Amino acid sequence: MPNVRAGRLSLFIAITAVACGDGPTAPDPEPTYLLPFPVGDSALLIQGNHGSFTHFGPSAYGFDFRMTIGRVVTAMRAGQVVAVEERYLDGNRTPGQENLVFLRHDDGTFARYYHLTVNGALVSLGQRVAAGDTIGLSGDTGYSTTPHLHVDVTRDCVAWGCQTVWIRFQNAGADTLVAGRVYRAQ
Numbered sequence: 068m069p070n071v072r073a074g075r076l077s078l079f080i081a082i083t084a085v086a087c088g089d090g091p092t093a094p095d096p097e098p099t100y101l102l103p104f105p106v107g108d109s110a111l112l113i114q115g116n117h118g119s120f121t122h123f124g125p126s127a128y129g130f131d132f133r134m135t136i137g138r139v140v141t142a143m144r145a146g147q148v149v150a151v152e153e154r155y156l157d158g159n160r161t162p163g164q165e166n167l168v169f170l171r172h173d174d175g176t177f178a179r180y181y182h183l184t185v186n187g188a189l190v191s192l193g194q195r196v197a198a199g200d201t202i203g204l205s206g207d208t209g210y211s212t213t214p215h216l217h218v219d220v221t222r223d224c225v226a227w228g229c230q231t232v233w234i235r236f237q238n239a240g241a242d243t244l245v246a247g248r249v250y251r252a253q
């Protein structure tokens with residue numbers, strides 16, 4: 068009965084399309100994220116979610132990518148720039164003195180990009196950026212033991228200590244990133 072099945076499937080698709088079109092509050096698809104560096108670039112993940120070094124408690128969800136100082140950092144998702152700091156010197160090894168860019172996404176979550184190099188924020192407060200846009204240059208500022216980029220996403224608040232959330236990268240070739248592996252932005 069292949070024709071009947073095909074007919075039912077078509078009807079289902081048609082009903083679903085109408086329902087989505089009529090509904091003013093159709094649910095958003097799960098947001099996905101791009102790796103925070105340009106397509107074609109690769110980086111070693113030195114700490115992922117639930118990493119024992121610094122990714123625990125409210126900070127459990129986050130990613131540390133090894134990056135030499137000065138590598139291009141790109142937006143994981145479209146958003147508006149809500150915080151910029153770029154005055155600190157690389158190698159300062161001082162918690163709280165991180166150069167950073169924070170973006171606010173349209174659903175109210177925030178993406179945080181930490182440890183950028185001095186003068187390494189390439190966006191301005193209030194600026195809107197698209198996913199994949201260049202936003203900064205990697206560095207080694209603040210609470211950092213080696214040049215790298217820390218990224219994470221928070222909900223409801225953006226300061227250090229706010230609860231981070233699990234995110235999925237759409238161009239890493241894997242849903243769950245594992246420390247010790249190299250990921251290439253596809």
Ligand SMILES: [Zn+2]
Pocket residue numbers: 114121122129130131217218
């Ligand atoms: Zn980290």
